[in-house]
Every structure is written in structure tokens, then in C-alpha cells.
Amino acid sequence: MTDAPTTLTLTTETGDVVIRLRPDLAPAHVAQIACLAAEGFYDGVVFHRVIPGFMAQGGDPTGTGMGGSKRPNIKAEFSSEPHVRGTCSMARSSNPDSANSQFFICFADSAFLNRQYTVWGEVTDGMDHIDALPKGEPPRSPGKIIKAVVA
Template sequence: MQLKKLASTFIVLAGLVAGGNAAFAADPENTMIITLKDGDVTIALRPDLAPKHVAQIKALVREGAYDNVAFHRVIDGFMAQTGDVQFGDMNEGYDADRAGTGGSDKPDLPAEFTPEHYVRGTVGMARAQSPDSANSQFFIMFAPAPPLENQYTVVGNVESGMELVDKIKKGDPAQNGVVSDPDRMIKVRIAADK
């Protein structure tokens, strides 16, 4: 038991050293790996905080729905948003004017707000005005954003590869971070699926 606890502590510390916000070490079933143009970003999903949101994300990952989806809104010093599987697939049906307005064929989710802090590396679910409108889109924080706490559902934390998230092409500040010719999630998988 003690060895398992030490191994878990090591994983958390390794994530912090790698530049992530790994206050939680996920098992392979709850580890999402996003391949970007510069390498892999590993995210510890948090079913302990948001079981419905994490289940939906994992289902979309396993369907391949997130592959080739654009980072359509990226605001330097704030966050990088992606996950619009309806209008953001850069290989099939990409619509630059509508990217960020769609979701998936799955139902919207009820909010699962927690007092979890939005810090560098936090992964949260994007939503429309209604708190119960999150579907497939998510964002990765570049920096802390306390105003988001208890307003958006936290679904995970970057364990490694945050330096790669920093390299995602930024959007136009005058256009609320909309990115022309955006970077994409090349491939997304759950670690347990190898």
C-alpha cells in the first residue's frame, strides 16, 4: 500500500515538474492524450469532480470525434479553446465562421460546478449562457482565472506537455481570440486504449 502511495506521489510531482498542474494523478482510463503538431499533451481527467462531463469526453474521444478539431479560439495569457466536433473538424466540414458555435450529437450536460481553482493547466468545459449547455467544447488555461470558478465545470488538469499548449497559435485579440488558419488536435486518445 505504501509503495502504491509513493508511486502516486511521484506521478503528481513529475507532472508538476513537467509544467502541468497535476494536483491529481489519473489512471490510464482517465488519462487523455492530445497529439499536437509539436508533441503530446497528457491530461488527467477528473471524474471525481465531473463524472458526466468526463464520461461524455471519453465517449467522444473513443469515437474519434476530436481528431483534427481546431483550436478555434485562443487568447494569449488566458486559454485555448477547442472541441467543436460539429463545425471544427479541419478534415471534414470545417466552418471558420461557425467554429465555436457547435457541439456534438450527444445531449448537453448539466453543470457540475466545484470550488476547484482555475489555474495554469486546468481544463474546463466551454458552454453557452446557460450553465447546463456544455457539450463537447473545452479549454485549457494558460494562466489563473478566478472568475471562472463555480461558473464552468472543471474536467481535468494538464499533467505534461503544457509547454506545447503554450505554442498553440494565438487568435486575434480584437476578435475575442478567433484564430485564422488554426492549429488542431491531430489525434486524441485515452491512455488505457493504447
């Protein structure tokens, strides 16, 4: 029996989004996200980039897309897992080993991201709350993560 977290629940203004964590694909990324969530890092953080038909990105405490946590960046853990609706993957710069705290959730199939971004989870419930996020880069009134809880 393991005490490793299996889900991440993001409470948004419209409801809960439940994400099944995938340590089998990206153990270091799942560990980083779980630690950040447990520390309250994601609480109050906005979705600063929401592109219809593509993805919603959050996890930057500055809300600009340029920030991250004080933790070290993580080496890429690319896999053959496809980027499809509900896939949770890490955002990064052009350096494959630059993922830190920012992540995105795919609205639709995005095969061009496959094997280039680290998949760490999948939305199992509440995708309608991601669909409901205000759109924009950045949105005029961005949706936010009220609380992030690992279980």
C-alpha cells in the first residue's frame, strides 16, 4: 500500500476539477505538483492563458506566464501518452528541462504537443469547469484556482 497521492482536485469558482495523477508517466512532475499543492502554492493562482479549442494554462503565481515556484526546474519526462481533451501537461520554455509549476489542460486533441511536453495527469471529473474559464491571453477577468488539494 502506498501513501502517494492519486488525485489533485482544483476548486474553481464554478466547481471542482478532479485530476488523476500519473506518476507512472512522470514521477518527478507529479511529486513537484503534489508538493506545491500541499504547500498551498496553487491556491489563488489564475489561469492566465485560455485559448479556445486548445488549452487553459495556469500555475504561475505572478499571473503573467513568466513566473514559477522557488523549487528547481524538472527534467523532461516525455512519454507516448497523447495530448487529448482533459490531458494535463507541464508548460515550459523552449528548454525541455524547464518545467516548474505551470501546467495546462487540453480542451481538444493537440497531437503536435505529443512527446514534447510532459503529461502528468488527466481530468476525470469537472472538465466543464475548465471549459467555463474566461478566455484570453490573458483573460480580462481570469478564472482562478481557489484551492488545490492532493488526496
